[in-house]
Amino acid sequence: MKSRTFFTLVFIFLVSIGCFSCKTTATDDFPVDSEIAYCRSQAMRTLVSIPSLDKIPNSMDLDSIKWRYTQAGSWTCGFWPGILWYLYEDTKDNMWREAAGKVTDMIAPLAYRKAKSHDSGFIMMCSLGNGYRLTGKPEYKEGLLHAADSLAMLYNPVVGTILSWPGMVKKENWPHNTIIDNMMNLELLFWAARNGGGQYLYDIACKHAETTMKHQFRKDYSCYHVAVYDTLDGHFMKGVTHQGLSDDSMWARGQAWAIYGYTMVYRETHDVRFLDFARKVSDVYLSRLPEDMIPYWDFNAPELSSGEPKDASAAAITASALLELSTYINDSDSASFYRNKAVEMLQILSSPAYQARNKKDAFLLHSVGHMNKGWEVDASISYADYYYLEALVRLKRLKEKQSVLANL
Template sequence: MNIVKSTLLLLSVPILFSCKSQTDTALILEKSEKQLTDLRILSMKEQKNPRSTHADGSVRWVESPYDWTEGFFPGTCWMQYEITKKEQWKEAAIAIQNLYLQHKDLTTDHDLGFIFNNSFGKAYKITGEDYYKQVLIDASKSLITRFNKNVGCLQSWDVVGNWQAERGWKFPVIIDNLMNLEMLFEAAELTNDNTYKEIAIQHANTTMKNHFRPDGSSYHVVDYNPETGEIAHRVTAQGFADESAWARGQSWAVYGYTMCYRYTKDKKYLDFAEKIANFILNHPNYPKDGVPYWDFNASKIPNEPRDASSAAILASALIELSDYTGGRYLQNAQHILNSLASDTYTAKQGENGNFILKHSVGSIPHGNEIDVPLNYADYYYIEALTRLKAKEL
């Protein structure tokens, strides 16, 4: 699907900030809370953590003993509590995040930032309770055990006994891993120990050097030799092809480097976030409604699944990016959110397993979670809306 030249020009020039939002955030947030209420009630009744839906429409719960998505629903509940001040949301957030508290000590995966910063981290920012602060510190201590000085990165997946080993990978680093750095930046501030920040910066710099093509697009996976730090493979796990631009990965990258700029004020991160954003927004396969196909290079566009999770992540990232660029990208974010709020992507109340957004994609190559709701799509959608609402105050 090609975008007309006038649209390309519009997306490539600065967009001035307007104090009056074109998105009715209050109404959308109210509607979203109503949709999530029944999911919260069911989650509390079952004492389970919702992730997606099954083919029959029933809720697919987070599977034990460990799941990278387990922080998103509690985090969404914390945001709902902050918005509404209703104790039911706080109670649900606490109950569900306590189901995986013990995972703060895991050293076998990189997703602790996703899990704990997005739930216990939200709890600490909202309540200021030292207990939540300590959980973040404990999880950060576990996460940095995965840092390899030879590579300059945190290892994403362990490969021994896993499918990654069958591909010959030794030290895979995925673009998603940028998102876990936020917890390390937070830990540095909470402890006054710059070790966490230094590791985050090294990982961000190594990823910037090795994960990206000249046009600003990102590989999904870079596999390293853990002894020498040399690159062994540049490949994909969830994208269409090794050389393609997997949509959610591009959104993670915009979000990640915008966040790195927030903590460091190093302009190279800001410039790089803009470069990636411009790649996305000016891509000939970027849809007019702003909700990307699951991969920018998928072979059957426009007859390919959309990924609302990628759109929600991108919208949230662009809103923050607009704060540092004189309002540029704000209208792009509003456009995405307006699309997501439409009947095309927002479920009717009581449908869609009581998740908000429809039409997300987990992993097409794995045949997993295709055209379904996802808890992280809803999380970043609510985050984006709350970020936009804060601009209206």
């Protein structure tokens, strides 16, 4: 493990060379390199502050400057090592590789456990997935393949989707429940199918996306957080919420998961149905944004009061997704539209209103984890930081005329 003194010296060096951002307003002049450098300096501050590398930063409450840590196995545990892997990718500095590897190696044994929920994709792709594509370490590949097989065990062929929350079957009387977040975890199945895991994983991922597309969205293409299905004949019973304002509202992060998820499914399948759907779920999100491009935690929340919190995490997820989506659209005007919207979101997220800067060691302020339970409300959260950095890395690649995606 690197010594605290070493991390401190490197942090001082980064600050001394001017890694904090110089803001501009013109979209074409967005200073992506300096924003990535800002993330690098903030991550270094976190490395300096945490007691040891086996601590996984998760969130900071609004009035706190100290990280709350999470355990290996929580759905958010992969985001911190994912951030470290992105910083290694950008800098090629082995300091970041070593830090990322230590946390990833701590998470890796989880790949061999029985999947307890749909979250395997979040955990494994951010940590082992990024680690494998950057290092080729065979142990990471083996772990990803095992995790995909375990996730596939939650698939119900009668329904045509993966069971998201086994614990909610009895607790909420949701016989087979699928949350929109689950679209993100299909990436693990697609990856495994491409890397020796078997065609059945691809087929499960496709069927899940098709069934979700058919049942989990309203006529305006906004999504239900949870789709509940009958296990006897697989019919769709109802759409409800768990983290949104109401069953009929548009929970911001849920819609962001849908945008990202269907963009990724098109990437993996080249099925134009999914590209068309990704655009539709993006368009309803964009059409309802407030002026500053950062959604309220739920798009219907302003009906309650003007003081409802925003959700920077939804904006970061969406910005990253729209950058990728823009590269799949042949019409140049439409492609530019989505790319420009993503950059506008990144401009706002990179402003003093949303960057943590000297206030905290996190990248961003003002995200919402679980409003209904009062968890992580108006907080800094690891997945907001992860997708913010991912969006910046993707934008940098586009500006350099490279593929939006690194070697997947």
